[in-house]
Amino acid sequence: MKRLYIFLIAAMTVYLSACEKNTEGPEETIHSLKLVESYEGSNEHIEIYSQSKTLQVGYNKIWIKILDKAQENLVQVDQGFWRPVMHMPSMQHSSPHSSLVKSTDPDFTFEGYVVFTMASDEKSYWELLVEYTYNQNSVTETIGLKVNSLPKRHKNVQSFAYENEEYTIALIDPKKPKMGSNIISAVLLKSSDHEKYEEVNGWEIDLDPRMPSMDNHDSPNNKNLIQKNDKGEYIGTLNLSMSGYWRLNLKIIDSHKNVIKGEKVTKENEKSSVYFELEF
Amino acid sequence: MSHKKYSKNNKTTRKRSVINIFLYIFLLLIYLAFPHHYLSAQNNIVKESKDTAEYTHKSIHLDEITIFGKTELYTESKNQLADINKYIEGSNSINMIKRGAYAWEPMINGMGSERSNITIDGMHIFSACTDKMDPITSYVEVTNLSSVDIASGQKGNEHGMSISGSINLVRKKSDFNMKGTSGHAFIGYESANKQKITGIALENSHKKYFTDISFTYRNAANYKAGGNLEIPFSQFTKYNASAIGGYKLTDHHIIEGSIIYDHAVDVGYPALPMDVATAKAGIFSAQYNYFPKDNPFIHEWKTKVYYNSITHIMDDTKRPDVPVRMDMPGWSKTGGFYTQVHLKRAKHRINAKLSGYQNASLAEMTMYPNQGDEKDMFMLTWPDVLSSQTQLYLRDQIHLTSSVQLDFSGSLAYQHAKIRDESGFENLKIFYPDIKSSNNRLLKSLNANVLYDFSNIELSFGTGYGERAPDVSEGYGFYLFNSFDKYDYIGSPSLPNETSLESNLAISYQKNGHSLKLKGDYFHIRNHIIGKPIDGINSMTIGAKGVKMYTALDFANLFSTSLEGKVSLKEYLKWKSSLSYRIGRDNEKHNLPLIQPFSYNSELEFSKNQYTMHLAVEGAAKHKAISTYYGESPVNDYLLLNLSLRKAFNLQGYSKQLYINVGVDNLLDRRYTTFADWNRIPQMGRNIFTNLMFTF
Known part of the structure; x- marks a missing residue:
């Protein structure tokens, strides 16, 4: 009799332990921005960041760092302005974009978004014109950007x-x-x-x-x-x-x-x- | 991508379940390895267990039990190689929903499989098909079974929490009777679907052990309905193999192991838009029986652990015209145990059972776009739901006097259900933003019956209360297309328990081989779960009318009644007839779907000199109470004539027999459909069957 009870209790234990859920941890995604482009200016170093390593057709949120030559510290700059430009063999045009504002993230200088309406290819290329005031000097830099096309059926x-x-x-x-x-x-x-x-x-x-x-x-x-x-x-x-x-x-x-x-x-x-x- | 993920999930589920099973078996072995203090004694276990059986099945006239016996199973029937569907359909409590020639879905008391429990030797097994194309009865063969115990309503509460009742398929096995080797082999052919049937069963019985093995093969082409109308996609092929073995450790301790492997391929479902490439079931169990010596109370103690796995691959690859190709595979895996003790004390016969199971149900749908380079469309139709249930069951049969017996039983079950697949859970949140991934339910069942057994009259009446949890489709189904009413169905995770209040009455009179039996069952079901259309939501399935969501109706009422009579005209001539009728209505007086109209059958049985002949008529009145509200279409009346003949030959004295069986079902080749035929597909026309069975 006793053995039967032992068996039953053991069987119940196994059964109940089998009921316990087996949860797998959710995928950890560490939020970090990726460097897309870095540009050597005359007095500063400019880095362009995005959520992915590349820019692509559609909405792209962009963060910009303006660093000193040593690439160590952000430099103090005033009001900024930007303009994306598409250069095509026959014409050039801009693309919808936000205004360039001071970044809320202390690690970055500016932020904003650009909606690229087409991809770069052999004949056409994108440039980002960035203007700001640094040491009371107005600086204008033109940074070449590569914008990737989207796969089929991903119109955004x-x-x-x-x-x-x-x-x-x-x-x-x-x-x-x-x-x-x-x-x-x-x-x-x-x-x-x-x-x-x-x-x-x-x-x-x-x-x-x-x-x-x-x-x-x-x-x-x-x-x-x-x-x-x-x-x-x-x-x-x-x-x-x-x-x-x-x-x-x-x-x-x-x-x-x-x-x-x-x-x-x-x-x-x-x-x-x-x-x-x-x-x- | 998605595919990989899910198959991986399956694998881990399977691995876990297999580990569980091994643990169970391991524990069992540990237990058995203990020294046995009270060996010896020459108690006759076989006799005792027989007592139990007799005693449990007392009032056999009033309960629906189809006893196959050992080989008698074949002798009773008109077509000795008929499949299990036809055997079960013989019960007045049961109707079979037919979606083709294969895997009919049993309804008890006019209620579908979601409201009943189908078990094999008390083992819970759950279908893996979202479209009910694989009721558990489709995974066994008659050669696997000794009887089918059908219990109506809460009388079936031993086998789980249900509303309509239970069907327990009792495994066939030999005794320890030193008969040595015996068995039977059979071969048969049926004309309407060119069905070829063959198989063999071998039994090996010794003092200390027995082993039974059997194999059955069926292969059928499309069947022909009346008037030579071929019903496309009604073919099937089925292989079934089973083995069972027992070993007597001592006169008081017996261990048993059992395996059923069932594999159906290329099964057509003419009433549905899809077929089944494979349906596979592996059903495993280990059992330990203990018959105490000289114990004044404990009569028998049975403990079982089990595991079963079903894979059901539904697809439409063979259909010529489909708007979009799709695959809808499903998996169901269940592991469980029960331990059951029969106690005797004075006037009490007590049956106590503790059981538990865990089931994982997952089903997917993948659609293949006609534009070649588009990604496959994928969703989960059953979001990998893990249901665990622990149940305690108690029954006391009190023999007040030699002719009056009270029968009380009750069950208490705790159920935990959890959606394990994240994407399936997210999908359901489209409809129910606030649902939780798991829920718990406490389910209760009570039954009380009184039985009078006078010399010629047997009377039984009783009442019961039961509850059930929604099944996986009702709770968690996602865009399940129902080809009956052409709606996509969405499950409702927070449905309340369905509850039923029932009462039943059965009265039988017997004298000089004549008998008459009247039976009635009434169910008042609260929170009756059924699909209701919802406005503003469109179907997913191409061609569907809309979307229905499972909701709980305030109530529905069902009433079933049957009358059976047997008359012995002569010693060799018997006349048997039965009438049955059901009504089912919801709270707004709409008829419920799939409720049997007035039906009848009547047969003459002639048996003499080892000849048995049956002449039978069966039919139904026009189905007037159709449920247009729930999408049912009309059904006409029909009348069929069946004929069969069987002759037994004794060979080598009486040690071997040969049975020859020929017959015709639907002799007049009527084209007919019944109320339970899905989408009103016509049933089989004239079917001539011939078969041979050799027993040795």
């Missing part, structure tokens, strides 16, 4: 014209989409001269994600993108019920609730004229 930026202005919408997040709920964020900029860009505030971006390869089915409970903070970013909820190729159909709605770009997706109309793409 689109421009369109409306009332004599060019609007650009660019996807910020999700950078690594996952199944389930994702936070989606984007910036909306406009320009009348392709040189100066300003953020558009108080609008709304309607979101309708679809899977073109599965009869264009949608996903439920998405939330339109609206501005939730003072950074100008539009933020919403993007639900992806499976992995694969998704087309995020958009409608740009102004502050008077007028749809100024984009169409409803229906059986007849497969996609909106303004959209992003994801594939994962």
Whole structure:
């Protein structure tokens, strides 16, 4: 009898211990910015940082260090200004970008973002013009940048014209989409001269994600993108019920609730004229 | 990428479960290695265990028990090589949902498999298919079994927490009877689907040990419905092998080990948009039986550890026109134990059982885009749900007088369910942003029955209360397409327990070989779980009507009744008939789907000089109470005529027999469908079967 009890207790122990969960630690991602480009100026050393080692078409958040020649300390500079320029054989143009502001991170001098609208190639190249005041001298440096193209079905930026202005919408997040709920964020900029860009505030971006390869089915409970903070970013909820190729159909709605770009997706109309793409 | 991840997950799950099993077996061995103090004594265990069996199965006339016996299983039936589906379907409590010719889903009292428990020798096994294409009954063969115990409602609470009842498939095994080697071999053919059946079973029985092995093979092409209509994608091939062995350590201690390996390939499901490339089950158990000597209370003590693993590969590779190719594999692995003691004390017969299991269910869907370079579309349809349950069961049968018996039983179970896959969890959060990855439930069951056994009349009535947790699909399913109502289904993790209040009555009268039995079961189910359409959410599956979410209805009521009569016209001629009928309605008086209309069968059995002949009619009235609300389509009435003949030949005295069996089902080649035929696929037309069995 006693042995049976011992056995039973032992069996229960094994059973219960088997119930214990076996959790694997989440992947640790150490947030650190990567050096994209370093540039030797006449009196200073300039380093350009981004979240990944390379710049690519679309929204790129950029941090800039202006260091002394010894590359040890940040130098004290005043107000900065920047302008990305695309040099093509026949023409040159700028690209949507924020203003260059003093970085909130003490390790960096400036920060801002640039929305690259095309990639560099053999004939066309990007330059970033950076201006600032150092020791009461105005400094202008031109730094060559390489901008990589995106793989197919990863469209993350689109421009369109409306009332004599060019609007650009660019996807910020999700950078690594996952199944389930994702936070989606984007910036909306406009320009009348392709040189100066300003953020558009108080609008709304309607979101309708679809899977073109599965009869264009949608996903439920998405939330339109609206501005939730003072950074100008539009933020919403993007639900992806499976992995694969998704087309995020958009409608740009102004502050008077007028749809100024984009169409409803229906059986007849497969996609909106303004959209992003994801594939994962 | 995703594929790798999940297969890795599976591997670790499997590894863990295997380790658990080894631990169990190890502990068992340690226990058995202890010296036995009270050996000796010539107690007749076989007799004792038989007593138990008789005693447990008392009131056999009122309970639904299909006894296959040893080889009698074949002798009772009209088609001795029929598959297990047809045997189970013979019970009035059971209807079979048919999605093709293979793997029918048993419904007890008009309720589907999510509301019942199907166990093999008390072992929990859970299907691995999100579309219910692999009920547990599909992983066994008749050669594996000695009986199928069907318990209605809470009378089945020994085998787990359920609403509708339980089906326990009892493993067939030899005794320690020194019979030496015996067995049987069989071969058969059925015309409607060119089914070829062959197999062999060998039993080896000695004083100290026994070993039984069996093998069955079935191969069928598409079947033909009435009027020579071929039903495409209804083929199947099935291999089943099993082994069981017992060793008598002493007269009081017996150990047993059992394996069933079942492998079906190329199984078509004509009523569904997908087929099954392979369905594989490995079912393993080790058991220890203890029969104490001279113990005034403990009669028998049984302890079992088990593990089973099911792999179910659903795909549509053979379908010619699909909008998008997809694979939907599923895995289910279960490990568990139980220890059960039978006690006798004065008028009490007590059965106490402690059991526990752990099941991991995972299912995936991968869709292959028609544009070649696009990435595969992937999602989890069952997010690797780990369910653990521990159950305590007690039953007391009190023999008040020689003719009055009270039967009380109760179960208490604690269930823990956890979503283990992160992406599956994130997906469910699309619908339920606040869900937690795990939940706990306490489940209760009570049953009370009174049994009067007078000389000619047996009467039983009782009442019960039971609870069940939602199954994996109801709790966690993600865009599971149901081809019956054409909706995608989403599980609801926070569903309440479904509860049922039931009452039953059975009365039978027997005299001079004639008998009449009336039976009724009523269920009032609260929090009845069913899918309801939700507005504003679109389907994922191409062609689906929309999305249904599992919700708990306030209540639903189900009533089942049957009447059975047997008349001995002559010593060699018997007439047997039965009628059955069910009603099921929800709280808004909508009919529930898949509820049996008025059905009947009637047969004449002629047996003389080792000839047995059956002439049977079976049929159903037009199904008027169809559930249009839940997507059911109409069904017409039908009437079938079946005929069979069987002859036994004794060879070498009586030591060997040869049975020859021929027959025709659906003799008139009617084209018909029943209420339980998924998407109303027509059933088999005229089917001529011939088979031979040789026992030695």
